[in-house]
Amino acid sequence: MSSGISSVLTNLSTSDHTVVVSINIFVALLCACIVIGHLLEENRWMNESITAIAIGLCTGVIILLTTGGTSSHIFVFSEDLFFIYLLPPIIFNAGFQVKKKQFFRNFTTIMLFGAVGTLVSFFIIFFGAKKIFEKMDIGDLDLGDYLAIGAIFSATDSVCTLQVLNQDETPLLYSLVFGEGVVNDATSVVLFNAIQNFDLTHINIWSVVELIGNFLYLFIISTLLGVFAGLLSAYIIKKLYFGRHSTDREVAIMILMAYLSYMLAELFDLSAILTVFFCGIVMSHYTWHNVTESSRVTTKHIFATLSFIAEIFIFLYVGMDALDIEKWKLVQTSPGKSVGVSSILLGLVLVGRAAFVFPLSYISNLAKKSTTEKIDFKQQITIWWAGLMRGAVSVALAYNQVNVYIVCTLHIQESN
Missing domain, CATH: 1.20.58 (Methane Monooxygenase Hydroxylase; Chain G, domain 1)
Incomplete structure (x- = not known):
């Protein structure tokens, strides 16, 4: 014994x-x-x-x-590591650090690119992948898998583009690229969740209406939950005035309320990314101005640091995952087909981006009177190119897909 x-x-x-x-x-x-x-x-x-x-x-x-x-x-790897520990600080900090004046001044254009544009890209990638991959016979992918491919590859990552843009020299371009990137991430996750809850066995006009209704429901309720959590934190801190005793309590309540909004959205099957993003915007506008000066400095650096570490963590793991021997075993029998599938997806992403960036830019320019507020052709090219990378959200959605043969962001897993 x-x-x-x-x-x-x-x-x-x-x-x-x-x-x-x-x-x-x-x-x-x-x-x-x-x-x-x-x-x-x-x-x-x-x-x-x-x-x-x-x-x-x-x-x-x-x-x-x-x-x-x-x-x-x-x-x-565990997908819970992405969704519960790494994504919340990244998305919250994006909302907390956003330049609200530029963001809301270009809000209509940002929503056109981030929401409408993402849907356009989703449908192009979905239909293109379905038509081409069925002819290539790459594996046993059903309708849900093709829909998931469309949602995953419509999620962009504009981090690298933002690294070479100066916010002071090109405020309009920076605001559009940054704003579209965040709203695009949220829209992609909402779309992905709506697809997961969608009954694919009986498709008709009413089921499509139901899918659109589910998408709008998730988008609106998730946004309202984030706004409510941000306003509640501002009210609590203003009424109780934690700063007179300890700034630690102010910082702690902001961090915990932000994380609570994320987890509540997960609990009620909403878009946690959208919730915590708008919670960050509301907190930066209301809660942040109700805390002491030292807490303002502390929270700003804490949120930025947590986001920075989480992003590095994700990309470091992605680098190691690129050499995952199990994934390469799936494509070693037909490496040419794997390269072809990857090239087709890249082409679909390019077409999907172009299909909405240029037309929506033209529509946006019609509503602008000042030439400084209009998006010129060079800026349109930059916005189009900025969305070609796929980042943390794409990786998280790919790992979260239940089907083991679903396409991953870095590798195309196929069965023969």
Whole structure:
């Protein structure tokens, strides 16, 4: 009996030691990403995200060599890690740090690009992928998988473009790229969730109306929940005045209320990303002005730091995941077809972006009287190109897809 208990404790001790070693290595890699990213700060073509992916790739190679080609990861991925721990600080900080004056001045155009444009891109990628992939016979993908492909690849990431844009020199362009990126992420997640709840076995005109209604319901209720959470935090802090005793309580209530809004949205099957984004906007406009000066400085840097670390964490893992031996086994029998599928998806993304950026820019310009507020052709090209990258939200949605054969952001998994 005692020998059995001793064996169990030994196994637990070994498992805990492995976890500790993995965490130490990953934290050290995060530090390396920050240091190297800082040294390359003057390079326009490199930033922390690209640096993290490169370091992840190098680390994956080393792990593959040391494990005899069986793994490229330090630890096993869980989609809960994305949705519960990493995405909330990234999206909240995007709303909290947004330049509200420029954002709401161009709100109509941003919503055109971020909401209407995302839907246009979604339908083009969905129909294009379905028609082409069915002819290529890449695997047993059903209608839900093609819809998921459309939602996943309509989610953009404008981080790299924002790195080379100056907010003071090009305020209009910066505001549009940033605003579209955030609203696009939220719209893609709402669309993805609506598809997951959609009955694909009986499709008719009423089911399409139901899908649109479900999309609008998720979009509106998620937004209202975020606004309510932000206003509630402002009311509590203003009435109770935590700052007279401790600024720590002010900072803590802001962080916890923001996270609570995210988790409530998850609890009620809403769009948590949309909720926490608008919670961040409301908090930055109301709650932030009700706290003490020291708390303002503290919260601004805390939210930015948490978001920064979460983004580096995600891209570092993506770099290692690019060498996942299990994914490469799925495509090793037909690498040419895999490259072809990836090229087709890239082409569909390009067409999908062009299909709404240029027409919607023209419509937006019709409503603008001042030439400085209009989007010229060069800016339209920049906005079109800015949406070609796929970031954390795309990765999270791809990992969250239940079907094991669904397309991943970096690899196309196929079964023959």
